[in-house]
Amino acid sequence: MEIEKKLEILKEEIRDKKVLVAFSGGADSTLLAKVAVEVSKELLAVTIDNGVMPNDFVENARKVAEEIGIKHRVVKDDFLTDESFKSNPPNRCYVCKNKMYSKLGEIMAQENLDEIADGTNISDLLEDRPGIMVNYNKNIKNPLVKAGFTAEEVRELLGSMGLNYSPSTTCLATRISKNSEITPKKINRIKYAESLLKGLTGSAVVRVRDNEDTALIEVEKIDKLLNRGVLSHIDSELKAVGFKRVTMDIGDHGDSKKDIVVYKPCKDEKNKIMFETELPYSVNIKSTCGELEKLGSVKCSTEMGIAMLETEGRNVTIFKKGKIVARRVIDKEDAEKLLIQVLPHVRRVI
Template sequence: MDIKGKMDKLRDYLHGKKVIIAFSGGADSTLLAWIAKEEASDALAVTVDNGAMPAECVQNAEQIAQMIGIKHRVVGENYLEDPAFQINPPNRCYVCKLKMHQRLENIAKEEQYDAVVDGTNISDLMEDRPGIMVNIEKNVKTPLVKSGFTSGDVREVLKQENIKYTPSTTCLATRIPTGKKLTPRKINRIDYAESLIKNLTGLEIVRVRDDEQMARIEVKDVDKLIDRGLLHHLDSELKAVGFRRVTLDISGQDDTKDQIMVYKPCKGDKNKIMFEKELPYSLNISETCHELESLGKVKCSKEMGIAMLEMNSTNITLFAKGKIVARKVKDQEDAQELLLKILPCLRRNINLNNV
C-alpha cells in the first residue's frame, strides 16, 4: 500500500471519533494529532511529564500542539518516587507506559472520550519493546499500525507537509543500565550533559549513557565533537556534575528502526523464494495463532513452538523464539507486505520478556 492509501485509512479510522492522544511531540504522535485535529469529532493531546524526560520535551510538545491547533494538556507525576520504576527493572518501559496509560484511561472515562490512541507504528513491532504489551492490556488503540505506517512513512509524510516534530523523545531512564537504581541526581546530570552538548554543537539527537558514573556520549555526527578544546570542556563540565569518566562512542548513534525481510535462496528450487525475519523477542504461540486466524488458515503446535499460516498460495512459519519464515512469495516487496500484515497479530511471550 502506498502512503496515500495509508493516509486514507488513518483518516477513516479517526473520522468522527472522540479520542485522547498520548502525545510526546515526536514524529508518530505528531502525525496522529495532526490528522485527529482534522478528522476526529473531538481530540485532546495529553503529555505526561514523568519526571525523567529531557528538559525541553514538554515545552516542545506544547509548541507543536499549538502549531497543529489541537487541544493540549500536560499532566505531571514523578515516576522516580515509585519504587517499581525506581529499581529500574528490565521491564521499566512497561512499568512507565502502564502508569501513563492508567492516567490517560482515567481522563478518558471522566471526560467521556471514546478511546486512548498512541503512536505505535509497524516498525515498533519489530523491536523489543515491553511497553507495547500495555496497548493490549489497556486496550490502547494504535491507528498507525492499523493503517500500515512504518516509522519511515511517518517521517516522509511530516516532511512533505512541512510539519515540525521533536526528533527524539526517549525517557532519560533509558540511558541507565537496568538493575541500576534510578535517582533524580542521575537523571539531572544526564539531562544537563545532553543539553550542554546540544547547545555547543547544534546536534538535535544526543545520548549520554550513565553506567556507574561513566558517561558514554553517542551522537549521529561524531565529527561535531572532534575538537580538542570542546572535548576538554565537556570532560571538565561532566566531571563537575558527578561523572568520573567521560567517553565518546565513535560508532555514533542511530535511531533507524525500519527493517525488512531478509532473502534466503532455496537450494534446488528457484521457484520457492524464501524470506525470513529474526525478531528480538519471543512469541506466545497460542495467542499468536488465535490472532492469525483473521488472516488465513492456521496450524498451531504449542509443544513444538510453531505456528503455520497459509495465505493464498503463500506459507508463513512462525517460531516461538521470534523467527518468521515466508515461502512461495513473489519478491521482497511481497514479503514486506506480508510482514506488515502479520506483525499486528503477534503476541509476545510475557514470561520470557520479563514483562
Template sequence: MNLDEKIEKAEEILKDKNIAIAFSGGADSTLVAYLAKKVSKKVLLITFNNEIMPTNFLSNTKKISNSLGLEHETINQNFLEVKKFTENKDNRCYLCRSMMYSAIKRIATEKGFKVIVDGTNISDLLEDRPGIMINYENNILSPLVNAGIEKDDVLEFLNKQKIEYSKSTTCLATRIKTGEEINAKKINRIKYAEDFIKSITKDDTVRVRDIFNTAQIELDNIEPILNKNTLELIQSELKAVNFEKITLDIGKTDPEKKEIVIYKPCKDEANKIMFENELPYKINIGKTCPNFEKLGKVKCSEKMGVAMLDIDGRNVTIFENGKIVARKVKDKEDAQNILIKVLPMIRRVI
C-alpha cells in the same frame, strides 16, 4: 502500498471518531494528531510527564499542540517516587507504559473520549519494546501500525508537509543500564550533560548514557566536537557532575533501518521465494495463535514452539525464538504486505 495510500488508510481509521491521543510531541504522535485534526470529530491530546523527560519536553508538547490547534492536557507523576520503576528491572518499560496509559485512559474517560490512540508505528514492532503489550491489553488504537506506516514514512511525510515535531522525547531512564538503580542524581546529570552538549552542537539528537559512572556520548554528527578544546571542555563539564570517565560512541543515536522482511535464498523449488526476519524477543505461541485465526488457517504447536499460518495463499511460519519465515510469496513487496498484517497479531513473552 505507497505512502499516500498508507496515509489514506490511517485517516480512514481515525475518521469521524472522538479520540484522545497519547501525545509526546515526537514524530509519530505528531503525525497521528495532524491526521486526526483533518478527519476526526473531536481530538484531545494527552501528555504524560513522568518527571524524567528531556529539558523542554513539556514546553515542546504545548508548542506543537498549539501549532496544530488542538486541545491539550498534561498529567504529572514523578516516577522517581515509584520503587518498582527505580529498581530498573527488565520489566521497567512495561511498568512505565502501564502507569502512563492507565492515567491517560482515566483522563480520556473523564473527558468523554472512548477511543484512545497512540503513535506506535509498524517499525516499532521489530524492536524490543515490551511496553507495546499494554496497547493490546487496553485496546489502544495504533493507526500507523494498522496502515503499515514505517518510521521512515513518518519522517518523510512530516518533512514534506513541513510539520514541526520534537526530536527529543525519549525518557532519560533509557540511558541507564537495566539493573542499575534509577535515581534523581543520575537523571539530573544525564539531563545536564545532554543539554550542555546540545548547546555546543546545536543538535537535539544527543544521548548521554550513564554506564557505571561512565558517560557514553552518542551523536548523529560527531564533527562539531572533534577538536581538542571542545573535547576537553566536555570532559571538564561532565566530570564536574561526577562522571568518572567520558567516552564517545562513534555510531549514530538512531539505529539503522530494520527491514520488515529480508530475502533468503530458498532451496525448495515448490516455495521458490522465501523471506524472513528475526524479532529481538521471544513469541508467546499460545497467545499468538488465536489472533492468527482472524487472518487465515492456522496450525500451532506450543510444545514445539511453532505457529504456521496460511494467508491469501502464502505461508508464514513463526517460531518461539522470534524467527518469522514467509514462503510462497511473489516478491519482497508481497512478503512485506503479509508481514504488516501478521506483526500486530504477534504476542511476545513478557
C-alpha cells in the same frame, strides 16, 4: 502500499470518533494528532510529564500542539516516587507505560471520549519495546499500525506536509542500565550532559547512556566533537556531575532506513522466494497462534516453539526465539505487506 493510501486508511481509523491522543510531540503522535484534528469528532492530546523526560520535552510538545492547532493538556506526575519504576526491572518500559496509560484511561473516562490512540508504528513492532503489550492489555488503538506506516514513512509524510515535530522524546530512564536503580541524581546528570552536547554539536538527537557511572555518548553530528579541547571540556564537565568515565559510540545515530525483511535464498526450493526478519525478543507462541487465527489457517506447536500461518497462498512461520520467515511470496514488497499484516498479531514474552 503508497503513502497516500495508508493516509486514507489512517483517516478512516479515527474518523468521527472522540479520541484522546497520547501526545509526545514526536513524529508519530504529531502525524496522528494532525490527522485526528481534521477527521475526528473530538480530539484531546495529552502529554504526561513523568519527571524523567528531556529538559525541552514539555515545551516542545506544547509548541508542536500549538502549531497544528489541537486541544492539548499536560499532566504532571513523578514516577521517581514509584518503587516498581525506580528499581528499573528489565520490563521497565511496560511498568512506565502502564502507569501513563492508566492515567490516560482516567482522563478518557472523565472527558467522555471514545478511545485512546497512540503513535505506535510498524517499525516499533520490530524493536524491543515491552511497553507495546500495554496497548494490547488496555485496548489502546494504534491507527498507524492499522494503516501500515513505518517510522520512515511517517517522517516522509510530515516533511511533505511541512510539519515540525520534536526529534527527542524518549524517556531518560532508558539511558540507565536495567536493574540499576533510577535516581534523581542519575536523571539530572543525564539531562545536564545531553543539554551540554546539544549545545556543542547542534544535534537534535543526543543520547548519554549511564552504565554504572560510565557515560556513553551518542550523537548525530560527531565531527564537532573530534577536537582535543572540546573532548577535554566534555570529560571534565561530565565528571563534575558524577560520571567517573566518559566514552563515545562513533556509530551513526541519526534516522536511517531499516529493511522490514531481508532476502534469504531458498536452498531446497529453487523456484521459491523466502524473506525473513529477526525480532529482538521472544515470542509467546500460544498467544500469537490465537491472534493469527484472525488472518488464516494456523498450525501451532508450543512444544517446538513454532506458529505457522497460511493465508492467501502464502506461508509465515514464527519461531519462539523471534525469527519470522515468509515463504511463497511474490517479491520483497509482497513479503513486507504480509509482515505488516502479521506483526500486530505477534505477542511477545514479558
